[in-house]
Amino acid sequence: MSYKDISYSLKKSNRKTISIFIERDGSVSILAPAPYQLEKIEQVIEAKRSWIYRNLAEWEDLNRTQLQREFVNGEGFVYLGRSYRLSLEEKQNTDLLLKRGRFLLRRDKIHKGADIFKAFYKQKGLKKINERIALYAPKIGVKVNKVKVLELQNRWGSCSDNGNLNFHWKCLMAPVSVLDYIVVHELVHLLYRNHDNNFWNAVDKVMPDYAKHVKWLKHNGADMNL
Structure with a gap:
């Protein structure tokens, strides 16, 4: 759905208030009470227009330098807030292990990394x-x-x-x-x-x-x- 230049997804439920979210992929989603008519929802969007613009701009800024990880020796993969270097193993019974401070991945499984x-x-x-x-x-x-x-x-x-x-x-x-x-x-x-x-x-x-x-x-x- 869209209102003027703002595209959004809409979900209605038994909630009492309307909420607007900027999702992790940069999309706008709106949760609204079931009785709300489209006109009332668009009034809220209009009132929150500057907030939506500001948060979308911030999302674009934060995602501009998004990391792209590769399955190569030395690449860092995060678990519980700590980065572990990846080591590709020629012989290993398990596809992936976290051992000795490293992620150990079978080399022949890179395509399924x-x-x-x-x-x-x-x-x-x-x-x-x-x-x-x-x-x-x-x-x-x-x-x-x-x-x-x-x-x-x-x-x-x-x-x-x-x-x-x-x-x-x-x-x-x-x-x-x-x-x-x-x-x-x-x-x-x-x-x-x-x-x-x-x-x-x-x-x-x-x-x-x-x-x-x-x-x-x-x-x-x-x-x-x-």
Whole structure:
């Protein structure tokens, strides 16, 4: 959909307020209450026009120098905020290992390098995220049903009404403190579905320094890729 020169995707739900997001790919998405008519949504877009322009310009600036990783000896790949050099191995039973401070990838699997790394992040990520959920869920007072680590397009995480949580495998590139923020963010959404004052107050109670993690994701998210 588009309004004048602003293209956007629209999703309606039982939420009470309207929210505008600049996604990680630079697209504009809008979440609106189901009763909202298109005219009212466009009024909000018009009121937020300067904010949208400013954030799109910032997104372009941050993504202009996005890293492009190659599967060659010495290339750096990030796991939990630390960069590990890649070493291509001639003989290795496992496709990918993190060992002796290096990522070890079978040389004959280079053509599947991205898929192999994604599988690594998903497998390791599920265990790590479940550990962080076990730490924070009792503090927030929520119970989690199922947890998955997968490809989430433009979101770091998502939650459903039945207590299921999903996390992007790219989250595992972030430092543990930032990963914790992503986990807390989704856990609090089990209490408050909107990003209203109640939501942010609940995040603040568990993680008073959450703002610096939001900033880190904003400035480093573009480089969390393969």
